[in-house]
Amino acid sequence: MIFDPVLLFITIVFALIGGIVSSVLRSKFAKYSATPNAMGLSGKEIAERMLADHGIYDVQVVSVPGQLTDHYNPMNRTVNLSPEVYHGRSVAAAAVAAHECGHAVQHYTGYAWLQMRSKMVPIVNFSAKALQFVYLALFILGASAQLFDKALLAIIVLQSAITLFSLITLPVEVDASRRALAWLNNTGMIQGIGAKQAREALTWAALTYFVAALASLAQLLYFILLFLGRRDD
Numbered sequence: 001m002i003f004d005p006v007l008l009f010i011t012i013v014f015a016l017i018g019g020i021v022s023s024v025l026r027s028k029f030a031k032y033s034a035t036p037n038a039m040g041l042s043g044k045e046i047a048e049r050m051l052a053d054h055g056i057y058d059v060q061v062v063s064v065p066g067q068l069t070d071h072y073n074p075m076n077r078t079v080n081l082s083p084e085v086y087h088g089r090s091v092a093a094a095a096v097a098a099h100e101c102g103h104a105v106q107h108y109t110g111y112a113w114l115q116m117r118s119k120m121v122p123i124v125n126f127s128a129k130a131l132q133f134v135y136l137a138l139f140i141l142g143a144s145a146q147l148f149d150k151a152l153l154a155i156i157v158l159q160s161a162i163t164l165f166s167l168i169t170l171p172v173e174v175d176a177s178r179r180a181l182a183w184l185n186n187t188g189m190i191q192g193i194g195a196k197q198a199r200e201a202l203t204w205a206a207l208t209y210f211v212a213a214l215a216s217l218a219q220l221l222y223f224i225l226l227f228l229g230r231r232d233d
Contacts, residue, residue, distance in 0.1 A: 014215035072103035102176030
């Protein structure tokens with residue numbers, strides 16, 4: 001099963017699609033990093049202003065190494081921005097900084113989808129590690145037909161948790177971008193062509209999550225169909 005051609009095909013197809021989307025996203029970010037935002041503020045300054053406008057004063061904006069490593073950490077209440085975004089004064093920097101602050105606003109307002117996603121993090125971490133263990137055990141030890149069916153059922157359960165997490169992530173990311181764009185436009189941080197570029201950049205960023213969710217769902221459906229097919233034999 002590990003080297004099943006159908007599963008391999010699914011993996012390769014979505015890997016290629018994901019690679020294309022990520023490549024376009026990086027290209028868009030690089031392009032829009034050359035367009036200054038209307039206020040000439042850095043990503044750090046924009047993030048701090050958006051947080052303040054929403055009455056959030058206990059979230060720290062910090063710089064983290066890497067490219068497109070931006071994220072919000074609800075555990076220590078930090079908005080983590082890559083150097084290009086933290087110091088950048090472009091439309092791209094404004095869009096990314098505001099998007100991550102959108103997650104902070106979700107946390108502050110008790111956004112239900114974010115709460116569900118946060119509660120699932122330890123379950124998904126366990127599922128991902130357990131899934132690797134099951135694959136490795138099947139590869140090394142092999143299995144009888146009965147044991148193989150039990151392993152396949154375990155894979156379905158573990159993959160279901162990962163897929164559910166991927167699906168829940170979608171509304172979280174889309175809503176964060178919606179909040180970001182609304183605030184950026186209402187405050188005049190982005191104007192004219194900058195507003196269009198910010199929307200496009202965040203749309204491509206969201207597409208990476210859609211592709212990941214579709215890939216996870218396709219794998220889950222494959223395992224379910226394989227399991228049902230074996231039961232019919």
